Amino acid sequence: MAEFLSYFRQDRLPHIWCPGCGNGTVTGALIRAIDKLGLDKNNIVVVSGIGCSSRAVGYLDFDTLHTTHGRAIAFATGVKLARPRLKVIVITGDGDSAAIGGNHLIHAARRNIDITTIIINNNIYGMTSGQASPMTPHGMLGTTAPYGNVEYNFDLCELAKAAGATYVARATTYHYVLLEDLISKALMHKGFAVVEALSQCPTYFGRKNKIGGAVDTLNWIKEQTVNVKAAAALPAEKRAGKILIGELHSVEKAEFTQQYLELIARVQRANPTYARNKGVPGCELNSD
Amino acid sequence: MAESKKRFFHVIREHYCKGCSICVAFCPKQVLELKNGKVFPARPDDCIGCRMCELRCPDFAIEVHPAEEKVTAERSVNHIDLSLPPEAHHA
Numbered sequence: 001m002a003e004f005l006s007y008f009r010q011d012r013l014p015h016i017w018c019p020g021c022g023n024g025t026v027t028g029a030l031i032r033a034i035d036k037l038g039l040d041k042n043n044i045v046v047v048s049g050i051g052c053s054s055r056a057v058g059y060l061d062f063d064t065l066h067t068t069h070g071r072a073i074a075f076a077t078g079v080k081l082a083r084p085r086l087k088v089i090v091i092t093g094d095g096d097s098a099a100i101g102g103n104h105l106i107h108a109a110r111r112n113i114d115i116t117t118i119i120i121n122n123n124i125y126g127m128t129s130g131q132a133s134p135m136t137p138h139g140m141l142g143t144t145a146p147y148g149n150v151e152y153n154f155d156l157c158e159l160a161k162a163a164g165a166t167y168v169a170r171a172t173t174y175h176y177v178l179l180e181d182l183i184s185k186a187l188m189h190k191g192f193a194v195v196e197a198l199s200q201c202p203t204y205f206g207r208k209n210k211i212g213g214a215v216d217t218l219n220w221i222k223e224q225t226v227n228v229k230a231a232a233a234l235p236a237e238k239r240a241g242k243i244l245i246g247e248l249h250s251v252e253k254a255e256f257t258q259q260y261l262e263l264i265a266r267v268q269r270a271n272p273t274y275a276r277n278k279g280v281p282g283c284e285l286n287s288d
Numbered sequence: 289m290a291e292s293k294k295r296f297f298h299v300i301r302e303h304y305c306k307g308c309s310i311c312v313a314f315c316p317k318q319v320l321e322l323k324n325g326k327v328f329p330a331r332p333d334d335c336i337g338c339r340m341c342e343l344r345c346p347d348f349a350i351e352v353h354p355a356e357e358k359v360t361a362e363r364s365v366n367h368i369d370l371s372l373p374p375e376a377h378h379a
Contacts, residue, residue, distance in 0.1 A: 005348065013304060014347060020308030024346030032343075176343045202308075215313040 007031045007041065009061050016055060018126075020214020022173035022199030026120050027056045029176065029197075030089070033183040044087045047076040049101060051093035052127045053120035053199075070101025073108045076115050084257040087187070088114070094121040094135035098154050102134070109163035109192050113256040116186045116193045119156060122201035130204030141208045160194040161249045167193035168249035173200060174222040175245060182247060191255050198225065198243070295355035296335040302326045305349035311341035320350075 005013075008031075017023050034044065044062040048054035049072035057064035067075040072090045080088045097105050097119050108115060124142055125131040132142035132149045135156070139148045161168045167189040171179035179197055186193035200206060200217035211220045228246035231239050298320075307325035312318075320341060321330040327350060329335070339352045 004351075008348075014306070014349075017346065019306035019347075020310055021346055024348065025344055028343070028345070028348060173344065173346075176340070180343075214308045214310050218310065218314075 003035065004028075004031060007035065007061055008059050012059050015059050017052060018201075018203045020200065020202045020217075021052070021126075022122060022197070022201070022218075023053050023056060023120055025173040025176065026053070026118065026179065026197045026199060027059070027091075029180040029183055030056075030091070030118060031060075033180050033187060036180075037184055037187060039087060039187070043085065044089065045076070045079050045083075046089045046091060047072045047079065048091045049093070049096040050127075051096045051125075052122070052201075053091060053093035054096060056091045070096050070099070071104060072096065073101060073104040073115065073117065077108060077111075077113055080113055080115055080257055081260065084114075084261065088116070089187070090115055090117040092117065092119055093126075094119060094123065094156070095125045095133040098134040098156055098159075105160065105194075106163035109160050109165035109194070111256045112164055112166055112191045112253050114190055114192070114258075116183075116189070117195070118183065118186075119194065119196045120199050121156065121196050122199045122205060123153075124201050124205040124208075126201045126204050130201075130208055140205075142204075143208070156196050157194065157244075157248050160192075164192070164253075165194045165249070166191035166251050166253045167247075169194070169247045170196040170198065170243070170245045172198040172221050172225055172245060174218045175225070178227075178245065185247065185250075189250070190258075191253055198245075294337060296332065296337045296352050297355055298329040298332060298335070299351040299353065300327060300329070301349045304347045306347050308346065310344050310346065311350055314344060315341055 015024060041062055045065065046057050046060050046062050047065045047067060048057040049067055050069035057066050065075055072092050076088045076090045121135050123135050123137065125133050130143045132145040135153045136142055136149045138152050141148060157168045157170050167186055169182040169186060171182050182195050186195045198221050200214060200221060202214040202217045206212055206217035211217050224243050225245045226242040228244045228248060231244055305326045307322055309322055311327055312320045312322055316338060317334040317336055319329055319331050319335045320327050337352055342351050
């Protein structure tokens with residue numbers, strides 16, 4: 001599939017990620033989902049923050065924006081409001097979205113703005129040598145948790161759901177087919193969509209926790225998870241401690257940019273002088 | 289006579305492969321092996337074309353194609369003119 005590589009800046013490949021890092025798998029899933037849906041690559045903006053996962057935009061041949069730490073969703077909100085017709089995708093990591101950018105995540109979810117957010121969760125700060133992140137599970141090791149992490153991790157999907165995201169799903173790099181399927185659905189969803197992709201960091205998470213290399217870490221992720229449909233039939237003791245994967249939440253709700261444009265039209269109808277002067281001075285509407 | 293078996297061939301981009309062995313470990317038919325730290329199809333006749341190696345590969349280093357599919361020169365990354373900026377290929 002040479003078509004697959006055509007979505008990349010091939011002069012930048014091979015990428016910088018460690019051998020066996022899950023970021024490449026998630027990026028591949030996003031590309032294949034976009035390819036299958038037949039989205040026009042000139043109408044896609046991919047925004048990312050800081051971190052290993054956020055390097056993905058450097059390899060993708062879309063309009064891309066590599067922003068400050070944690071602020072990817074804030075920048076994406078700006079892009080979406082300035083050009084509502086664009087498909088805006090955010091690729092972010094667990095440290096980027098759950099720690100420093102946690103506030104942006106919940107407020108974008110609250111607004112229900114039409115952004116697809118893919119959170120690559122590798123349970124650790126990989127780029128800066130393995131500090132414990134808000135997604136490091138209780139008791140696991142990291143550079144800043146050498147005797148085990150005493151903090152509890154977020155359930156990002158529950159957080160996003162509670163904050164008002166209208167599409168919430170979780171998959172892993174082991175369950176690739178599910179991951180691609182959920183990203184496709186999230187891309188087609190009108191509203192704030194969150195896909196948490198559990199990913200392996202063999203270099204830091206796998207090594208620090210004595211799990212092993214890329215393959216062992218993938219198997220570890222597989223053992224931690226259970227599909228939400230299968231979990232419904234499982235007895236409670238088998239379900240305990242497992243992470244649910246699959247489509248966790250999907251509802252239809254009025255979308256933010258749509259409502260904002262309707263509001264502008266309504267105010268202009270009510271105040272004809274605004275329309276005659278092409279809006280409030282200094283706040284011209286976009287020509288397109 | 290049994291139905292003739294579908295055959296597949298593998299396109300390997302060796303300079304993309306980092307030898308993480310995810311494809312080797314999760315191949316249901318143990319088709320792939322590592323040789324000098326790079327993947328290579330040791331038993332291509334056993335391949336059932338599930339493409340899980342291609343899909344799980346984090347480095348975009350392997351592709352599986354049905355044997356009847358012709359590989360054109362431009363499929364290979366070695367034939368891509370990298371002096372052109374990626375924008376040059378946009379519609």
